[in-house]
Amino acid sequence: MQSSSTQLQTVADELESSAERVIEFARRAGADGTRVEIEAAESRAVAVTNRVPTERSFRGTLEMTVTVFREGKRAFAKSSDLSDEGLSKIVRGAIDSTAATESDPAAGFADPGELARDFPDLDLHHPLDWSIDELGAHAQRAEDAALAHDTSIKASKGVTVRTVSGVSLLATSAGFLATAPWSIHSIACAPVAFGTGERQIGFWGDATRAFDDLAKPEDVGALAARRALDGLGATQVPTQQCPVLFEPSASLELLSELVSLASGDALYRSGSFLKDGIDSPLFPPHVQLDEDPFVKRGMASRCFDSDGIAGLRRKVVEDGCLRGFFLGLYAARRLDLTPTGNGYGAHNLKMSSTRTGPHDDFAAMLRKLHLGLLVTEMVGGGLNRLTGDFSRGAKGFWVENGEIRFPVSGITIASNLRQMFGGLQAIGNDAITRGGATSGSWLIDAMKIGGA
Template sequence: MQDGGTQWREVGSDLEEAADRALDLARRAGADGARVEVGHVESRTTTVRNRMPTERSLQLASAISLVVYRNGRRGATNSSDLSAAGLAGAVAAAMDIAAVTEVDPASGLAPNDLLAKDFIDLDLYHPLDLSLDAMLDDSRRAEEAAFAASPAIVTSNGASVNTSAGMSLLATSGGFSHSAPWSLHSISCTPVAAGANEKQMGFWSDGARAYADLDSPMEIGAQAAKRALSLLDGKQIATQTCPVLFEPTAAMSLLAEFVNAASGDALYRTGSFLTGRLDTLLFSEHIQVSEDPFVMRGMASRCFDSDGIAVSRRRVVEDGVLRGYFLGLYAARRLSMTPTGNGWGPHNLEVRSAQTGGADGIEAMLARLDRGLLVTEMVGGGVNRLTGDFSRAARGFWVENGQIRFPVTGITLASNLNAMFAGVRAVGADALTRGSFRTGSWLIDEMRIGGS
């Protein structure tokens, strides 16, 4: 276990005791195998809205997730009661569920040869040493920066500071057990700008393992206000086909669609347009998508997945060719494939282009777009994972001669993800990290824009 101080050593000891008790109770109840995830988290949140404090909260929570296996059947349950009686009740509930489920050959614990053996310190634990009053002051700073940006910022949907520190443990009846402390911090702001006959809401946030790594509250508030103000006085555009530039946060929505389609649940359960596509060209040939679970302080860094399977650095997309899926143990078994250590999802995915240079910031990307649409936000659903058909409402700006001319309203983007991925003409050097994704802006050569 990483050294998170005396407090977390004591918490870790309590979690290990709870996990050991749950595994022993499962064995005594007749389980062939069992897996437990147990954790404790301390969370604090402060929020101001229109200069008035609306939230000052402190929450402490412990929980256990238990899976038991018996005669090829699986039962699962969750509980927030880690007492002896609570654990006994959770085990009994899981065993009752297993008794009435169908036999599933894909269920069961991971074999020992796939389990993680090395547990390096990924520097994920940086608790925030601020009082609720000091956190509230940072919430105020973010909102005040938004109000200070322009008199047109007339109201606010709030500015928040969130911090969490916790300890998580995964253990199995096969002997795997590891725990580690972690922390997560974020600041967000949502101001509202008013025009002659409209209001537009802007949003900006940042998240990190260490509070010192976040953008300042003032930067976040100012950026949120800028986004709200920029959307005023929007115009409609005619329905047409044109190139589209997705700024990094919007490009991450497309990356998420790729991950969803390449994940085990879609591949074996609902079907995916990426089924059977391994080792075939999917993206433009200059595109690389890499996964690195070992990024120091990474928001999706870890040494093992939800089954204890070891993770690894890899190229998911290499020179545009799809080289791997995102498979946990169960999905891999259903697909008769090898698990990739993604039982908890992707690990710090980064999109790069071999053609990107250091000068390819947003201005250079706009110049490359020349005439078309800059997308800053997408809303709603509208993606068919089976076919890849894509249709989503969007907000953004019309660009002429590489310059932003005006915001656009009432538009829908339509295409197919196969065509969109293959049509990624460039990736910008304006990279952002949000959660498990890091990418710059994406320039796609052609999409259908539904307008007036």
């Protein structure tokens, strides 16, 4: 919320009161147990396109989800009405919905010993009290920088600046009650470069908890413009097998595939080739993957998950071996495993290599690639979770003798994720952080390139 500490506490108190009333209403209505999640937030957003404002918004949102458990069944309902009448109505709706569900032994509350007990200040709440006009001027600085970068940048698909702050609450009839204030500030820029009979759209953005940590708008605009320019004149390369270097933003997409494969939904519902992979080699021994829910100002930092369970600082991948999954309570019970506090997802992942040295910057990674494909963007989706077969459209650059020669587009890259992970030769020290994950560029020993 755009508020002082006193106002913030008032909002938290109001949410706690509402949650306690919901739990009491549900008890009287016959629920065996109740979980209440509430999020109250305020957001400001502006967008400019070709120096014309295209969005100017200020809004407040409130969403409450009530889950009730009755006779081994569970059901939920959503509302934004915190009046007694509204709370009573959402409870009745959830209770009535249990009649249409089946008993589920995996549903229910966490054991008391699993619940979070410590709530350190993670420094996640940094509201920005800027006017819409001030945000608009900030966005225009990014677009001006993009348009001024090169004469080939003649238009823009827009710049968006957004600031959101709020309070989240989790309460259960088993006695858990906690609130968490937070904020997110973001900027995104998409300029258009024009060439001979073609145009390319570049994109770059950033998101942080504190506005002061956000990338400068001039830097965002210039980098987005450069990415648009770099795509002009792209061509295909012959179909072949070769090494592939994924720049950091692309390597983070591969890391997200790993997270999805090692998360509860894939493991117990749709299937994953990692299901029996705990303590088995997945990457070469030099690769490490760390998780830390308690990073100050981390985009994926939190003291508790959707069931009130605390996350852990841990090695998800240690010396190349998979050591753990990402499990909320329900998925853990379905798999007969211990929950890991990941009911809201993974926390601040950091991919690293014991081989990475201080001189392994992006230029050094190109030299390690020597001859092959540099991938900057991937499009489409093509992953078979059961087998690991992977295929995506891609664009980037062809590299020879460790130097970029020309841009490439209209190709596909294909392999198997197990082979790709096992063939991860090096990780650069050119790391970036996006959405709670950090990694440098990845050098994969071989993939099939589908082109001309």
